[in-house]
Every structure is written in C-alpha cells, then in structure tokens.
Amino acid sequence: MPRVMVVPVGGAETVRRLLEEFNVSLRGRRVFIKVNAVDFRKGCYTSPEAIGAAVDAAYELGASEVLVMENSTQGNFTRLVFRVTGIADVLKRKGAKPIYLDEERSVRVKVGELQVKLPKVVYKSLIEDRDGFYLNMPKLKTHDMTKVTLSLKNQLGFLYHDDRRIHHSRFELHKLIADLYSLIKPDFVIVDGRHATVHGHYPLEKMLDRYIVPMGVYIAGDDALAVDTIAARILGYDVSEVEHLKLADEKHKVSGRIEVIGDISRFNRRYPHKHIGVYPEGVKIVKGKERACEEGCVDNTLMVLEMLHVDYGGRGEFSIVFGKGLDKKELENLKPPVLIVGPCAVEEAGDFLKKRYRKVVEVPYCNDLAAVLTALMKFMKLKATQLVPIPATSLIAEWIKAKLHGSTAHTPPLF
Numbered sequence: 001m002p003r004v005m006v007v008p009v010g011g012a013e014t015v016r017r018l019l020e021e022f023n024v025s026l027r028g029r030r031v032f033i034k035v036n037a038v039d040f041r042k043g044c045y046t047s048p049e050a051i052g053a054a055v056d057a058a059y060e061l062g063a064s065e066v067l068v069m070e071n072s073t074q075g076n077f078t079r080l081v082f083r084v085t086g087i088a089d090v091l092k093r094k095g096a097k098p099i100y101l102d103e104e105r106s107v108r109v110k111v112g113e114l115q116v117k118l119p120k121v122v123y124k125s126l127i128e129d130r131d132g133f134y135l136n137m138p139k140l141k142t143h144d145m146t147k148v149t150l151s152l153k154n155q156l157g158f159l160y161h162d163d164r165r166i167h168h169s170r171f172e173l174h175k176l177i178a179d180l181y182s183l184i185k186p187d188f189v190i191v192d193g194r195h196a197t198v199h200g201h202y203p204l205e206k207m208l209d210r211y212i213v214p215m216g217v218y219i220a221g222d223d224a225l226a227v228d229t230i231a232a233r234i235l236g237y238d239v240s241e242v243e244h245l246k247l248a249d250e251k252h253k254v255s256g257r258i259e260v261i262g263d264i265s266r267f268n269r270r271y272p273h274k275h276i277g278v279y280p281e282g283v284k285i286v287k288g289k290e291r292a293c294e295e296g297c298v299d300n301t302l303m304v305l306e307m308l309h310v311d312y313g314g315r316g317e318f319s320i321v322f323g324k325g326l327d328k329k330e331l332e333n334l335k336p337p338v339l340i341v342g343p344c345a346v347e348e349a350g351d352f353l354k355k356r357y358r359k360v361v362e363v364p365y366c367n368d369l370a371a372v373l374t375a376l377m378k379f380m381k382l383k384a385t386q387l388v389p390i391p392a393t394s395l396i397a398e399w400i401k402a403k404l405h406g407s408t409a410h411t412p413p414l415f
Helices: 012-021 048-060 078-085 087-094 120-128 151-158 161-167 173-183 205-210 224-235 243-252 294-312 343-356 369-379 392-404
Strands: 003-008 030-035 065-070 097-100 106-111 114-119 132-137 139-143 147-149 188-197 212-221 259-261 283-287 318-322 338-341 360-363
Touching: 003 012, 003 224, 012 048, 012 188, 012 212, 030 048, 030 120, 030 151, 048 065, 048 087, 048 132, 048 188, 065 078, 065 087, 078 087, 078 097, 078 392, 087 097, 106 120, 106 173, 114 120, 114 161, 120 132, 132 151, 139 224, 147 151, 147 224, 151 173, 151 224, 151 243, 173 243, 173 294, 188 224, 205 294, 212 224, 224 243, 283 294, 294 318, 294 338, 294 369, 318 343, 338 343, 338 369, 343 360, 360 369
Parallel strands: 003 259, 030 065, 030 132, 065 097, 132 188, 139 188, 283 318, 318 338, 338 360
Antiparallel strands: 003 212, 106 114, 139 147, 188 212
C-alpha cells in the first residue's frame, strides 16, 4: 500500500526525516531534483527555501552531487527564471549544480504513441541507465488546463518548447502526461505546499492575495501518483476529475489504496482552477462553436492577455479568434488588428481574415506561448524588458549566456 506523508513545512531536517522514513539511501549517488520553475512570477515556482532544504538533506544523506533541473514555460528561458527567483543563488550557496534543460542536447524518444525530444541527461540518467536518484519537487497549484499541476504534470517540463506547442491540446495533453509517468517515475516526491496557488498557475501580481493560500505543508512519498492523488484532494479535487491522474490511475491502480500519514481534515475547500478573467474592454474574443480547446489555444492566450492588462497596464483595441465552427457574421465585424490562435482557426478563417483586414497575425500551433506573447505585447504596446524585474542589461546578458550554451527556448524579441 502506497504511503503519503503530510507534514508541516520545515528545513533540511524535515526533508531528511521524510527521506529516511521511506528508507531512501543516497550515499555516493547523484541526485537530480526536478523543480517547478515555469516562470519568475510570484506564486509560480517551487520555493527557494524548499529547494535549499532538499539540497542540504541530500548532501547530509551522502549524495555525491545534487543537480537541480527545469525547462521553463514557452516565452521564457530557464536561466532567467533561476536568476530572478533566487533559485540560482540558493544553488550556488548550497553547492548544487543547475541544469537548464532548454540548453541541453536532446534525444528523440517515444512517449506513448508520440515521438518527442527529451534532454539527453534526463534520458541517460533517469531512463536508460537509471543511475541517478530522481526527486520531483512541484509547487502545490491548481491549473487552468489540467485542474491541478503536481508531480506528474511537472514532468512536462522535460519536453522542449518545439514539442510543447504542438502537443498541448485537449486531444494529446492529458495522455502525454500519463504516458510520461509510465516512462519516467520519480524515486521520491515532495510537493511544496508552503502556499497553494489557486485560480490557475499564472497569478496576477497586482491581485496576489486572491491567488495565494497559506497551507504550511509538505506532501511526500515514494509513489508519485499516490502523492498527487492526496495533493489534489487537499486542493479539493478527486482523481476522477483530473484527466491525467485518472488515466494514470487506470493503468497503475493507486487511488483506492493509499495510507495517509498526517491529518488532512482541515483541508476541506475546493480551490478554483480557472483564471479570474479580467481583460481589456477593447478586446473582442471570438470562439468557434465546434472546437476551442482550453488546454490548447484558449486558456494560455487569455491568461497572458489578462496578465499583460492587469500587471503591466496593457490596453488596445483588437480581436482574438479561436477554434473551429466560427460565425461568419462575427468574423466580418472584428476590431483589427486580429490575432488568430491555433491550427483550427488558422485553417478555417485565416485566408478570409487576411483578405478582409490589413493586419492579421496567425499562430498556427495549439499552444505557442512565445508567438502569442509577442503578438499581444505588440498590440498592447509593451516590450519584453517591461515584464522582467531586472535591468535590461542583465536580461540581455542572461539571454546571451543561454544562447551561447545552446538554449532552444522560444522567447519574444527583447526589444
């Protein structure tokens, strides 16, 4: 029977006790820690305190080397996120090595029915040879497209941006996450539940009090699906409601036989997973009647629109078109410029809209955040340097370092 421990947040001693409770031996081993650092926005990432505690605990238990890895979301690059969040400073102080997965060489791997690229270091150490100890440390968050994002969803960060923009749709995303879990299973999971991030995974910093909920717990165990099941329950969601957990559970059959160590009775709320939806008044949004995937073209686009408007004052009059089965009359009365997002809308309406309106931007992928961010910043008269809380010279320096080290991250132009 899988065990899941829910304990008060603490430092290295707490993390060490959790590992020892499950008889984890790290002596002489390399420890790979996969954190959640999709973005540098507050509430988006595993806390540097939790990461530092895990690094200390690993060394105390005899690890030969600790490596902390991530590949940030599209529109960003990992080296920058580690710098801005303070994760890079913590790793330097603790003697751990950062692995920016967007800068790593790749190998092509079959995941379920899909062929995708994975970082060679991940494939060699965590799949082929399995010589590394793999600790997965997600942040406790709800998610617009998957209801929750925990250790199984955290593994989507192993994919490069090229593959994410293609497979991030209703028809592939959930199965891809479940199939990744069948391919790569963490040796141990610690969910950083200092706070829960709700209303989706992309908090508005000017409304942060609506997104951040104090929890004060670590949720841990050596069965990732069991840990995610309990963490989802703490957020108010059953496995049957979270498609990727449901798919994984149908194969691995964990949810009905978990022993929970620790009192979770105080967690009795269902936290919202959808973003709040504060958009500029001048934007017209048109969705197809047959198809407009929340997991694909729709939700990330609208979250970026909301973030640029609320946190950076972005405004403007323009239109965004999604999906299939579009109303011809609506398309004839858009506010230009027009952003068409997703292959369905581009295929159905792209030619018509380019003939009718002078300025049309097409994004022909299910979820190409960098391209969407680039277009929306242009429409709203914003620059990338306004979105990053470090001097422009430092941003440029980090970008140059990333490119020199081979980063394949998709990012908007810096100016």
